[in-house]
Amino acid sequence: AQKITQTQxxxxxxxxxxxxxxxxxxxxxxxxxxxxxxxxSSGEMIFLIYQGSYDQQNATEGRYSLxxxxxxxxxxxxxxxxxxxxxxxxFCAMSTIGSARQLTFGSGTQLTVLP
Amino acid sequence: xxxxxxxPSRVICKSGTSxxxxxxxxxxxxxxxxxxxxxxxxxxxxxATSNEGSKATYEQGVEKDKFLINHASLTLSTLTVTSAHxxxxxxxxxxxxxxxxxxxxxxxxPGTRLTVT
Numbered sequence: 447a448q449k450i451t452q453t454q455x456x457x458x459x460x461x462x463x464x465x466x467x468x469x470x471x472x473x474x475x476x477x478x479x480x481x482x483x484x485x486x487s488s489g490e491m492i493f494l495i496y497q498g499s500y501d502q503q504n505a506t507e508g509r510y511s512l513x514x515x516x517x518x519x520x521x522x523x524x525x526x527x528x529x530x531x532x533x534x535x536x537f538c539a540m541s542t543i544g545s546a547r548q549l550t551f552g553s554g555t556q557l558t559v560l561p
Numbered sequence: 562x563x564x565x566x567x568x569p570s571r572v573i574c575k576s577g578t579s580x581x582x583x584x585x586x587x588x589x590x591x592x593x594x595x596x597x598x599x600x601x602x603x604x605x606x607x608x609a610t611s612n613e614g615s616k617a618t619y620e621q622g623v624e625k626d627k628f629l630i631n632h633a634s635l636t637l638s639t640l641t642v643t644s645a646h647x648x649x650x651x652x653x654x655x656x657x658x659x660x661x662x663x664x665x666x667x668x669x670x671p672g673t674r675l676t677v678t
Contacts, residue, residue, distance in 0.1 A: 489599075491654060547658055
């Protein structure tokens with residue numbers, strides 16, 4: 447079974463500063479994928495970034511980067527130069543080959559960007 | 562990117578009635594579709610996995626007779642909430658996956674907000 451833990455229910459960051467959202471995971475499957483999604487108040491799930499368990503380098507997508515530390519089983523999301531539009535709920539999620547690509551989600555972190 | 566649509570986006574129904582939610586993959590064939598449920602201020606929880614042409618697989622605790630899933634074609638899956646009750650009020654989101662996705666999950670639809678009065 448897979449488990450995703452997000453220990454920060456809420457985070458605040460000043461506009462233009464960087465913020466790190468924490469995520470730890472647990473799985474016995476050697477092949478897995480880690481994802482971050484943004485969910486604004488509209489409810490849609492917006493894919494941000496993906497990291498494969500065998501990827502050697504940390505994933506980056508524009509202002510988003512994933513700090514992947516395999517030995518510590520952590521996959522933290524770093525948002526650089528925060529913008530007001532980044533205020534939303536952020537979910538860390540995992541899928542594994544063994545789980546047929548179903549996603550297991552963490553509890554989420556509500557990020558608020560302050561002007 | 563791939564587009565997945567859901568209809569309706571919002572529905573209000575009376576207790577005891579049934580509601581059908583459609584999930585369509587618009588520009589790819591989805592052999593597998595996932596249905597998630599999200600209660601207010603909570604995370605997404607997988608309800609069931611449906612593969613085209615076969616019966617859905619439900620997660621533990623999800624009543625298969627209450628949440629009927631049909632995946633009759635490679636572009637359409639439907640979730641029918643039968644005899645809905647106020648506790649079924651939730652945000653329902655589908656995800657459609659293509660065969661070539663590897664470990665990558667599917668593409669999410671925009672969700673359907675169900676309110677049962």
